[in-house]
Amino acid sequence: MSKDRPGEFELIRKFFAPLASDPGSLGLTDDAAVFVPEDGCDLVLTKDVLASDVHFFRDDAPETIAAKALRVNLSDLAAKGARPRGYLLGLALPSDWTEGWLERFCAGLKADQSAFDIHLLGGDTIRSGNGLQVSITAIGQVPAGRTVRRSGANPDDVLFVTGTVGDAAAGLKIRLDGGFSAQNGLTASDERHLLDRYLLPRPRLALARLLTEYASASMDVSDGLFADSAHMAMASGVDIEIDLARVPVSNGLKRLRSNARSTYVACLNGGDDYEILAAVPSSRATAFTKGAASAGCPVTAIGTVLEGGGHVTCLEDGVRVDWQSAGGFTHF
Amino acid sequence: MSKDRPGEFELIRKFFAPLASDPGSLGLTDDAAVFVPEDGCDLVLTKDVLASDVHFFRDDAPETIAAKALRVNLSDLAAKGARPRGYLLGLALPSDWTEGWLERFCAGLKADQSAFDIHLLGGDTIRSGNGLQVSITAIGQVPAGRTVRRSGANPDDVLFVTGTVGDAAAGLKIRLDGGFSAQNGLTASDERHLLDRYLLPRPRLALARLLTEYASASMDVSDGLFADSAHMAMASGVDIEIDLARVPVSNGLKRLRSNARSTYVACLNGGDDYEILAAVPSSRATAFTKGAASAGCPVTAIGTVLEGGGHVTCLEDGVRVDWQSAGGFTHF
Numbered sequence: 001m002s003k004d005r006p007g008e009f010e011l012i013r014k015f016f017a018p019l020a021s022d023p024g025s026l027g028l029t030d031d032a033a034v035f036v037p038e039d040g041c042d043l044v045l046t047k048d049v050l051a052s053d054v055h056f057f058r059d060d061a062p063e064t065i066a067a068k069a070l071r072v073n074l075s076d077l078a079a080k081g082a083r084p085r086g087y088l089l090g091l092a093l094p095s096d097w098t099e100g101w102l103e104r105f106c107a108g109l110k111a112d113q114s115a116f117d118i119h120l121l122g123g124d125t126i127r128s129g130n131g132l133q134v135s136i137t138a139i140g141q142v143p144a145g146r147t148v149r150r151s152g153a154n155p156d157d158v159l160f161v162t163g164t165v166g167d168a169a170a171g172l173k174i175r176l177d178g179g180f181s182a183q184n185g186l187t188a189s190d191e192r193h194l195l196d197r198y199l200l201p202r203p204r205l206a207l208a209r210l211l212t213e214y215a216s217a218s219m220d221v222s223d224g225l226f227a228d229s230a231h232m233a234m235a236s237g238v239d240i241e242i243d244l245a246r247v248p249v250s251n252g253l254k255r256l257r258s259n260a261r262s263t264y265v266a267c268l269n270g271g272d273d274y275e276i277l278a279a280v281p282s283s284r285a286t287a288f289t290k291g292a293a294s295a296g297c298p299v300t301a302i303g304t305v306l307e308g309g310g311h312v313t314c315l316e317d318g319v320r321v322d323w324q325s326a327g328g329f330t331h332f
Numbered sequence: 333m334s335k336d337r338p339g340e341f342e343l344i345r346k347f348f349a350p351l352a353s354d355p356g357s358l359g360l361t362d363d364a365a366v367f368v369p370e371d372g373c374d375l376v377l378t379k380d381v382l383a384s385d386v387h388f389f390r391d392d393a394p395e396t397i398a399a400k401a402l403r404v405n406l407s408d409l410a411a412k413g414a415r416p417r418g419y420l421l422g423l424a425l426p427s428d429w430t431e432g433w434l435e436r437f438c439a440g441l442k443a444d445q446s447a448f449d450i451h452l453l454g455g456d457t458i459r460s461g462n463g464l465q466v467s468i469t470a471i472g473q474v475p476a477g478r479t480v481r482r483s484g485a486n487p488d489d490v491l492f493v494t495g496t497v498g499d500a501a502a503g504l505k506i507r508l509d510g511g512f513s514a515q516n517g518l519t520a521s522d523e524r525h526l527l528d529r530y531l532l533p534r535p536r537l538a539l540a541r542l543l544t545e546y547a548s549a550s551m552d553v554s555d556g557l558f559a560d561s562a563h564m565a566m567a568s569g570v571d572i573e574i575d576l577a578r579v580p581v582s583n584g585l586k587r588l589r590s591n592a593r594s595t596y597v598a599c600l601n602g603g604d605d606y607e608i609l610a611a612v613p614s615s616r617a618t619a620f621t622k623g624a625a626s627a628g629c630p631v632t633a634i635g636t637v638l639e640g641g642g643h644v645t646c647l648e649d650g651v652r653v654d655w656q657s658a659g660g661f662t663h664f
Contacts, residue, residue, distance in 0.1 A: 026481065029567055031551050032472075034479045038371035046364035047469060049422040051460045076363040090381040090467040091424065098545050124381045128460035135422040137379060137469040147366045149358065157664055166651040179355075235361055290585035 011125055015106045022086055022119035032080040043143040047133040048072045054095075058132070062101050063108030064199045070112050072222070073138035073256065074203035075274040079220040081148040081212035082140025084116055085303070089123035091133035116205060120177035127229040137271065146212040149275065153217035153236035153279035159303035160288070162204050162275045164250045165225050169270020171198025173263070185259045190252030197250075201274035211278060218278040224269030225321045228277055229303075230312045236279070239308025244316045245270070248300040262325040279305050343457055347438045354418055355366065365454040367418065373473040376414035380404045380468040384426075389507070390464070394433050396531045402444050404554070405470035406535035407606040411552040413480040413544035414472025414633070416448055416537065421455035424468035425476050429459070442479035448537060483609035485549035485568035490627050491635035492620070494607045496582045496650030503530025506614040517591045522584030529582075533606035538629040543610060544618040552608040556601030558607055558655045561635075562644045568611070569639025576648045580632040611637050618647020 017028050021038060022032045037043060050069045052058045070087065077084055089109075093102075110147040113119060118138070142148075155157075171194035177185045181191045204220075212219045217236055221228045225247065233240045249257065257264040278299070280288045287302060312323040349360050356366045369375060382401045384390045402419065409416055421441075425434075445451060450470070474480075485491075503526035506512045513523045536552075543550045547570055553560045557579065567574045579600060581589065589596040609629070612620045617633060624631040644655040 026483075030412075030482050032376045032412050032414075032479075034412075035375040035377050036476070037373075039371075041369075043367040043369060043375075044364045045420060045469075045471075047422055047455050047467075049456045049458050049467060051424060051458055054460065068608040080362075080366075080443055082364075088377060088379040088469055090469075092383060092465055095524055107430055112613070121377055123379050124380050124387060124467075126383055128383045128465065128504050130465075132382070132459065133460065133462075133467075134426055135379075135381060135456075135465075135467035137420055137422075139377075147364075150362050151358075156595070168396070219412055226375065281474050304438055313390060 006102045008125060012086045016123070019106060019109055019113060019120040022073060023117065023119060025121045027327065028122060035139065038141060039261060040144050042144050042147055044077055044080045044140040044142060044147055045137065046073050046076040046184070047135065047137040049113060050083050053130040053272070057066045062098060062104035063111070066105045066108030067112050068207045069136050069199055070133040070205045071201040072138045072274065073218040074116055074118070074205060075201055077140035077204045078136055078203050078208045079218050079276050080140070081146060081208050082142045082219065083208060084118035085141050086119050086121040087136050087138040088121055091123065091125045092133040092317055093125065094132050095127065096131040097183065102309050115326070116123060116203065117270040119167060132250070133230035142212055148211045148215050148218040150217050150219040150232045151235035153232055153238050153305045155238055156282050157216055157279035157305035158285040158301050159229070159242065159305060160278045160280060160299040161221070161225070161248065161302050162297055162299050163202070163250045164219065164253065165273050165275060166198035166253045166264070166270060167194050167250050168272035169267040170194045170252060170256060171196070172270070172272070172308055184263065185255050193250060194252050194262040198272060203274060204276045204297055205293040207276055207292060210288065214280050214284050215278040216275060216281060221275045221277050222271055224271045224313050225268035226312055226314070230310070230324060232277060232279065233312055234310035237309065238304055239311045239313065240317060241306055241313045242303035245313050246300060246302045304306065336351055336425050340457060346454070347453060349433050350437060351441055351445060351452040354558035355452060357451065357453045360454060367453065367471065370473060372476050374476050374479055375592040376409055376479055377469065378405050378470040379467065381465060382419050382579060384464040392437035392531065398437045398440030399444050399532055401466040401468050403533040403535045405448060405468050406448055406450070406537060406608065407533055407552045409470055409472035410535050410537045410540045411550050411608050412474065413478060413540050413550065414474045414574050415540060416450035417471045418453040419470040422455055423455065424460035425456045425457065426464050427459065427461040427477050437604050445592060446514070448535065451497055454508040474544055478586050480543045480550040482549050482551040482564050483567035485564055485570050485637045486613070487570055487637055487639045488614050489548055489611035489637035490614050490617040491561070491572055491574065491637060492612060492631040493553070493557070493580065494539060494631050495534070496555065496580045496585065496587045497605050497607060498596070498599035498602060499529035499582050499605035501525050501527045501599040502584060502588060503528070504602070504604070516589050516595065518584050522587060525582060526584050530604060534605070535606060536629055537607045538627040539608055539624060540643045542620065542623045546612050546616050546623070547610040548613060550608060553605040553607045554603055554608050556603045558601045558646070559643055562642070562656060564609060564611065565640070566589050566642035567640065571637055571638040571643045571645065572637035573638055573645045575649060578634045627639045651652060
């Protein structure tokens with residue numbers, strides 16, 4: 001039960017203090033950080049815990065483990081329309097951690113801090129002896145009262161999604177099964193793209209401001225396109241209809257669609273996409289699409305919000321399927 | 333690598349949503365929480381990670397594990413002069429978790445939420461398969477610019493400590509060694525008190541407002557009285573002299589002082605006290621003492637801040653010992 005305190009202080013000084021460039025972090029030399037909220041802003045708070053063998057592989061590059069842990073939180077901020085301000089890092093190091101590993105982990109954080117304009121405010125490091133766990137609390141800000149919730153979707157809204165869907169789930173399948181790409185006719189370039197999408201989410205922060213201006217509801221897609229659409233439909237008390245033909249997918253997923261239809265649909269709902277699902281009033285859909293393109297964050301209209309009670313239906317070749325009653329597409 | 337999502341949603345609904353009484357938590361139904369800062373306030377942010385077999389015993393009562401995880405964070409808020417506003421909970425459950433265990437864990441949180449006027453804002457639950465880990469991020473508020481740092485101590489300040497020191501360390505020794513109490517002449521009542529002090533910190537939130545009004549520096553004692561005094565001295569660029577005879581101790585520690593002097597001194601610097609160490613200008617020391625008594629949080633003047641460069645000296649029977657050069661009292 002001993003605490004190797006000199007070790008902890010040395011860790012902070014050597015590895016974490018250089019990441020704590022915000023004055024409120026007090027150089028990580030105090031019990032806590034001081035955060036000065038900007039006038040007229042609300043804060044958005046999110047916390048995700050990632051563990052080895054659950055959310056990433058033990059032998060993933062330390063830089064990508066760090067980036068993934070930070071980015072899944074940044075994705076939540078983006079979905080709520082928030083600009084990142086800072087984060088706190090809780091790190092439980094396994095008994096066999098090395099300084100070299102931690103150096104690379106912190107390099108991953110540092111690169112993402114620059115990329116996404118966010119700073120380490122504080123945290124805690126322990127040695128758990130039980131695998132690696134990374135717990136990040138991220139803080140973002142939105143103009144007061146403008147946080148975009150998942151519960152605000154209205155009938156006649158258009159449902160948009162950013163980027164492409166299903167890549168990360170396919171990447172995980174490739175990671176778990178060395179024969180997956182060959183069996184399903186994926187090229188080496190498909191494989192690289194899909195593996196990368198599983199390893200490294202791309203938080204859609206470029207869209208955050210537009211969401212506060214245009215979206216009636218928004219959330220990130222972490223559990224899968226249909227499951228998360230159902231979450232939005234239930235929270236908003238509406239139905240959502242998705243036109244499967246319009247769901248944007250990468251070249252690899254297109255090949256999967258041709259070669260292994262049921263695997264393709266499973267990937268669409270496989271999760272870990274960290275794209276944004278947003279409901280936008282139809283009268284503003286064109287302006288939103290243009291704004292998103294200018295912000296460098298392509299969006300695709302994939303469906304419509306309807307009156308209803310929390311159901312997602314999918315249109316495929318003119319046929320409507322109720323996703324929930326069909327047991328989440330297990331019939332595909 | 334599967335995520336048992338329905339399990340997670342059910343957990344949230346059944347166990348955590350009832351703790352999320354703050355409207356900003358959005359009933360834990362969204363990606364993130366919304367936090368509305370009060371005008372004219374800064375926020376204080378702190379994060380501690382606790383793991384079984386490191387910070388608590390696996391077979392400790394779930395209620396006390398929950399309370400300890402929350403309270404070590406509340407102690408940091410108190411030391412900075414902050415009033416608690418909310419917290420985020422990251423919970424990694426071991427593979428053998430049960431609903432009964434989680435129910436008691438949440439009951440512990442609920443009782444402390446009432447006791448300390450704080451609410452669950454959000455969080456994340458995972459199953460790690462690797463022991464229990466609890467990661468809490470707590471948020472408090474202080475009047476703008478009034479956060480009390482550990483770096484503000486000035487020569488001629490009086491050094492105060494709340495409550496009694498050394499109890500938790502003695503409690504841990506009792507916990508680890510069944511013969512400890514008998515060997516050192518501790519009574520059954522001493523033993524109960526000391527064990528309880530190890531299990532359950534008492535965050536000194538009643539003192540928070542007074543600290544913002546009176547203290548030039550403050551921190552909580554988590555690493556031990558002398559070690560943390562040295563942290564304050566180094567951060568403030570001063571020396572601190574502690575009069576050992578004035579350090580407030582419980583009856584059990586008094587008996588330890590008589591019967592096992594070196595163990596007694598080790599306990600004074602054993603950590604986990606979660607009392608507050610505060611430097612107060614001498615001209616205001618009497619008013620601070622009175623205010624603290626009125627707030628129900630007894631304080632004792634145990635030393636003086638002197639010009640210097642980060643050293644702690646202890647006065648014992650008229651003899652001055654430099655704590656750092658004496659290797660942290662290993663000579664006792």
